[in-house]
Amino acid sequence: MKPFRHFNAQSVDQAASLMAGYGGRACIIAGGTDLLGRMKDRILPSYPEALVNLKTIAGLDAIRAEDGVLRIGALATLASVAAHPEVLSNYRALAEAAGRTASPQLRNMGTIGGNICQDIRCWYYRGPLNRFSCLRKGGGRCYALKGDNRYHSIFGGSVEKGCVAVHPSDTAPALIALGASVVTSKRTVEAEQLFSVRLSGTTILEGDEIITEIRIPEPSAGTSSSFMKFALRKSIDFPIVNCAVALTREEDRVARARICLNAVHVVPRRVTGAEEVIQGRTMTEDVAGEAAEVAVSDAKPLEHNAYMVQVARALVKRAILACGG
Amino acid sequence: MTGKGTAGFTCPYCGKRFDTFEELKQDILTSHRGSPLPAPEGQIRLIVNGQEHVENVEPSWTLYHLIHDRLGMTGSKQFCDRGACGSCTVIMDGLPVLSCMVLAIECDGRTIETVEGIARDNHPLIESYVEHHAMQCGYCTPGFVVTSKALLDRNPDPTEEEIRDALSGNLCRCGTYPQHIIAVREAAGRLPGHKDSGGV
Numbered sequence: 001m002k003p004f005r006h007f008n009a010q011s012v013d014q015a016a017s018l019m020a021g022y023g024g025r026a027c028i029i030a031g032g033t034d035l036l037g038r039m040k041d042r043i044l045p046s047y048p049e050a051l052v053n054l055k056t057i058a059g060l061d062a063i064r065a066e067d068g069v070l071r072i073g074a075l076a077t078l079a080s081v082a083a084h085p086e087v088l089s090n091y092r093a094l095a096e097a098a099g100r101t102a103s104p105q106l107r108n109m110g111t112i113g114g115n116i117c118q119d120i121r122c123w124y125y126r127g128p129l130n131r132f133s134c135l136r137k138g139g140g141r142c143y144a145l146k147g148d149n150r151y152h153s154i155f156g157g158s159v160e161k162g163c164v165a166v167h168p169s170d171t172a173p174a175l176i177a178l179g180a181s182v183v184t185s186k187r188t189v190e191a192e193q194l195f196s197v198r199l200s201g202t203t204i205l206e207g208d209e210i211i212t213e214i215r216i217p218e219p220s221a222g223t224s225s226s227f228m229k230f231a232l233r234k235s236i237d238f239p240i241v242n243c244a245v246a247l248t249r250e251e252d253r254v255a256r257a258r259i260c261l262n263a264v265h266v267v268p269r270r271v272t273g274a275e276e277v278i279q280g281r282t283m284t285e286d287v288a289g290e291a292a293e294v295a296v297s298d299a300k301p302l303e304h305n306a307y308m309v310q311v312a313r314a315l316v317k318r319a320i321l322a323c324g325g
Numbered sequence: 326m327t328g329k330g331t332a333g334f335t336c337p338y339c340g341k342r343f344d345t346f347e348e349l350k351q352d353i354l355t356s357h358r359g360s361p362l363p364a365p366e367g368q369i370r371l372i373v374n375g376q377e378h379v380e381n382v383e384p385s386w387t388l389y390h391l392i393h394d395r396l397g398m399t400g401s402k403q404f405c406d407r408g409a410c411g412s413c414t415v416i417m418d419g420l421p422v423l424s425c426m427v428l429a430i431e432c433d434g435r436t437i438e439t440v441e442g443i444a445r446d447n448h449p450l451i452e453s454y455v456e457h458h459a460m461q462c463g464y465c466t467p468g469f470v471v472t473s474k475a476l477l478d479r480n481p482d483p484t485e486e487e488i489r490d491a492l493s494g495n496l497c498r499c500g501t502y503p504q505h506i507i508a509v510r511e512a513a514g515r516l517p518g519h520k521d522s523g524g525v
């Protein structure tokens with residue numbers, strides 16, 4: 001890697017003021033598992049002059065349940081999220097998503113904040129030394145549209161830019177299904193509203209904005225949740241498609257459901273149509289299948305990724321059924 | 326560290342930034358008077374295999390670079406340099422991590438264990454890896470041994486499933502996977518205190 005300066009932040013304020021001071025020429029580093037790869041491959045728009053390390057801020061990795069809200073510090077590692085007793089018992093989809101992310105070593109290093117802020121994995125975009133100066137880098141075209149797009153969006157591109165790179169996070173759909181919100185140094189946003197398609201970015205966060213905490217309301221009685229991931233290998237690989245479901249039952253009917261797919265679109269995709277299908281119904285395999293059909297009814301696959309539609313349909317159905325009968 | 330960067334002056338104690346040197350000086354006099362001098366930027370203190378090291382590191386060095394190229398412990402191997410293979414695994418504060426994706430400058434105060442330390446302590450894994458020939462070219466082997474050691478520290482009697490899970494971040498191009506399960510199971514049996522070890 002090329003030289004840069006390095007700061008161990010002692011507080012969120014200090015980290016934010018360092019970032020503001022560098023005005024876009026510095027990067028935040030948490031676990032570093034995404035950022036260092038981008039620096040090694042030199043695919044950032046410009047090489048950062050400095051890194052601001054958040055791991056030295058005391059308490060930012062705490063996980064605690066308090067007043068009916070689960071509060072997960074942005075620096076909590078994926079391994080600690082996946083193993084936390086409260087997460088395991090009440091937020092199953094998140095425990096499973098964090099536990100199936102990357103590999104055991106990466107889960108000891110990668111943080112939940114970094115997981116939702118991570119950059120896209122489109123192989124043209126990730127080509128070392130910015131070999132493909134594509135739309136997402138401010139260039140003139142999308143190489144995936146006419147190239148190998150087997151892992152790209154099946155729901156079209158972003159409206160303004162035409163990029164079809166998917167959001168690769170495993171925890172994002174679980175957080176969205178569970179109705180999480182994201183607390184930053186500037187505001188609180190619904191997890192669902194966090195994501196966007198930007199030049200060299202995947203969130204709405206400003207350059208000096210730092211995620212401090214993720215909050216998930218305690219699921220109401222009768223709620224269960226699940227997460228499913230399809231990848232080539234069981235470990236290390238990014239999702240080809242993943243899906244999280246949170247479902248609340250009253251009597252034997254579905255009172256509320258939230259279903260979120262990811263790795264199928266430029267941002268995590270909540271499929272409200274499928275949620276409406278199961279609402280008020282008694283769960284059977286047929287009902288789950290009907291919902292899955294609706295979830296992919298507006299898919300428009302590219303040349304090489306029609307198989308992802310089938311995978312998405314299967315995962316939606318299985319994830320719904322995994323919430324129990 | 327008080328140098329004039331593109332964005333002003335940085336306090337060597339707390340990292341706060343100032344436009345002018347005068348402002349920085351005023352702040353140091355009011356907020357940090359009497360504090361011990363800050364450690365020089367880039368100086369870290371860490372324990373590797375039980376021994377303390379004080380090193381001056383560049384921000385761009387990875388932990389792998391420090392251990393392998395600077396401290397000369399060449400047991401850890403770098404294969405992918407992108408976090409995707411596990412061959413550079415070391416144990417940091419009890420947990421297996423990938424030394425190619427950790428910055429050395431962020432390891433101040435950490436305790437690191439490498440395959441050299443595991444071999445020096447005559448851990449039963451070493452013998453059982455040799456006996457079961459859990460390697461072909463051997464390049465991935467240190468990463469597997471280190472990851473297995475971290476597993477046995479946490480769980481001295483792992484099931485086959487638990488071994489598979491723990492080693493699922495380590496790749497072997499030669500395809501030695503089945504042997505690792507055998508070697509780790511056997512090493513577990515030889516750990517002091519194990520029901521089959523006959524000792525301690």
Ligand SMILES: Cc1cc2nc3c(=O)[nH]c(=O)nc-3n(C[C@@H](O)[C@@H](O)[C@H](O)COP(=O)(O)OP(=O)(O)OC[C@H]3O[C@@H](n4cnc5c(N)ncnc54)[C@H](O)[C@@H]3O)c2cc1C
Pocket residue numbers: 027028029030031032033034035036037054074075078100101102103106109110111112113114115116117118119168169170171205209210211212236237238239407408409410
């Ligand atoms: C081989 C490999 C396999 C992987 N497999 C998967 C997978 O299967 N599923 C998956 O979801 N991911 C996968 N990943 C991506 C992995 O990097 C993330 O899962 C990890 O959680 C990122 O967290 P981090 O703390 O290391 O992020 P970092 O690399 O430190 O940061 C990532 C980005 O987020 C920003 N950021 C970090 N924390 C904050 C914060 N608190 N506030 C604001 N911005 C912040 C950083 O500036 C940076 O741009 C894989 C990575 C590798 C290398």
Ligand code: SF4
Pocket residue numbers: 120122123124125134135136137141142143144145152162163164165
């Ligand atoms: S999908 Fe997006 S990131 Fe990939 S080549 Fe096209 S514009 Fe670039």
Ligand code: FES
Pocket residue numbers: 402403404405406407408409410411412413414423424425426
């Ligand atoms: S060399 Fe570090 S994970 Fe491959």
Ligand code: FES
Pocket residue numbers: 459460461462463464465466496497498499500501
């Ligand atoms: S023994 Fe050759 S890579 Fe594993």
